[in-house]
Amino acid sequence: MARQVGNLIYKYGNDILQSEEFQKAFGQTHHKYMTVAEHSLGVAVVSLRISQFLYRLHIPVKDRTLIIAALCHDLGILGRTEKYRNNFECYGRHPLDSLPIIREIIGEEEYDEIIEDSVRRHMWPLTPIPPRHREGLILTTADKVSAVMERVGRSPARTLDLDQFRSPCEKQEAQHTS
Numbered sequence: 001m002a003r004q005v006g007n008l009i010y011k012y013g014n015d016i017l018q019s020e021e022f023q024k025a026f027g028q029t030h031h032k033y034m035t036v037a038e039h040s041l042g043v044a045v046v047s048l049r050i051s052q053f054l055y056r057l058h059i060p061v062k063d064r065t066l067i068i069a070a071l072c073h074d075l076g077i078l079g080r081t082e083k084y085r086n087n088f089e090c091y092g093r094h095p096l097d098s099l100p101i102i103r104e105i106i107g108e109e110e111y112d113e114i115i116e117d118s119v120r121r122h123m124w125p126l127t128p129i130p131p132r133h134r135e136g137l138i139l140t141t142a143d144k145v146s147a148v149m150e151r152v153g154r155s156p157a158r159t160l161d162l163d164q165f166r167s168p169c170e171k172q173e174a175q176h177t178s
């Protein structure tokens with residue numbers, strides 16, 4: 001099951017995983033114990049688990065869209081200390097700042113309204129407007145579940161072989177810091 005989830009993330013998220021922005025995300029701490037990249041991979045894992053559960057209830061979910069949104073939802077937060085004056089500003093703005101980065105990585109043809117709305121609204125209910133699509137509701141749920149699991153030392157990304165998602169350069173960095 002873990003391998004199947006990893007394969008799906010690799011299949012649909014390959015361009016994102018190899019992008020400069022995502023590789024940079026391996027270098028920024030998030031939720032105290034994680035990096036932005038590890039957190040985003042954890043959110044993708046939980047999102048796919050929810051999708052698999054819904055599939056059994058005959059509720060279809062666009063897995064490709066979900067993986068793109070999960071991997072990219074926090075990319076706008078990169079460089080947070082230089083970009084935002086405080087956490088409040090960061091909560092409100094990083095989802096919006098993720099959007100142009102996603103467009104850049106996946107291109108206009110692949111970018112759609114579900115990705116846009118899901119990423120824009122992923123901080124709900126901290127921000128007032130809920131996501132419009134089921135993929136967005138899954139993302140916002142998976143984001144919170146993943147954050148809680150990270151806090152208790154059980155990151156959902158631990159089921160993945162994280163090295164397969166790191167560039168050779170990032171692998172070297174990780175070896176130096178571990």
Ligand SMILES: [Fe+2]
Pocket residue numbers: 073074094095122123
């Ligand atoms: Fe976020």
Ligand SMILES: [Fe+2]
Pocket residue numbers: 039043073074143
């Ligand atoms: Fe997040």
